[in-house]
Amino acid sequence: MKGKKKWYDYLWIASLAYLILGFFNIFFAWLGLFCFFIPLAIAVVKGNKAYCNKYCGRGQLFSLAGGRFGLSLKKDIPGWMRSGYFRYGFLIFFFAMFFLMLWNTWLVFAGAKNLGTVVTLLWTFKLPWHWAYHGALFSDGVAQFAFGFYSVMLTSTVLGFLTMVLFKPRSWCVYCPMGTMTQLICKAKNVTSSQKQ
Ligand code: SF4
Numbered sequence: 001m002k003g004k005k006k007w008y009d010y011l012w013i014a015s016l017a018y019l020i021l022g023f024f025n026i027f028f029a030w031l032g033l034f035c036f037f038i039p040l041a042i043a044v045v046k047g048n049k050a051y052c053n054k055y056c057g058r059g060q061l062f063s064l065a066g067g068r069f070g071l072s073l074k075k076d077i078p079g080w081m082r083s084g085y086f087r088y089g090f091l092i093f094f095f096a097m098f099f100l101m102l103w104n105t106w107l108v109f110a111g112a113k114n115l116g117t118v119v120t121l122l123w124t125f126k127l128p129w130h131w132a133y134h135g136a137l138f139s140d141g142v143a144q145f146a147f148g149f150y151s152v153m154l155t156s157t158v159l160g161f162l163t164m165v166l167f168k169p170r171s172w173c174v175y176c177p178m179g180t181m182t183q184l185i186c187k188a189k190n191v192t193s194s195q196k197q
Helices: 007-024 026-046 050-055 057-068 084-109 140-166 177-196
Strands: 118-121 125-128
Touching: 007 026, 007 050, 007 057, 007 140, 026 050, 026 140, 026 177, 050 177, 057 140, 084 140, 084 177, 118 140
Parallel strands: none
Antiparallel strands: 118 125
């Protein structure tokens, strides 16, 4: 018999709401920072992957769409996708793109570049998104970060859905940069604590 559902089993609703809200007002994209800092904080403080195992709404969304809603072919993920080369290579690439996004945000903050009201999908396709920007009390850089961060979140969701359709529902988790990073932190933390004993 399945156990009783806990509040955190419904965090997929928050992940879905995040994507929808960013469609109407780009400033909601800032909330995505929780998905960056909470997993890192749990890994650093607790040395475990409780975030991935319990609290990740995105992972739950893939389980639900690929599992219960049958949107996944449920094939085994290819070996190369599990390899360290691919996972760490993707992590490096992801961070390079992330820092490029931060650099562009900085240029807008500094007045060297105009605000771009587009969302960049898969680091390539510029989708018009001006309807989600209604002006701001703050510097344009605040909005630029929101557009950039939403691009990161949408890109990773699209990649995750593609991988979910082609392989098993949570195949994205094999190479998700947050998962790889928290795994590295947990490994480092566990090595340090075993050395202390
Ligand atoms: S690997 Fe990524 S998507 Fe999967 S549960 Fe962890 S943080 Fe969420």
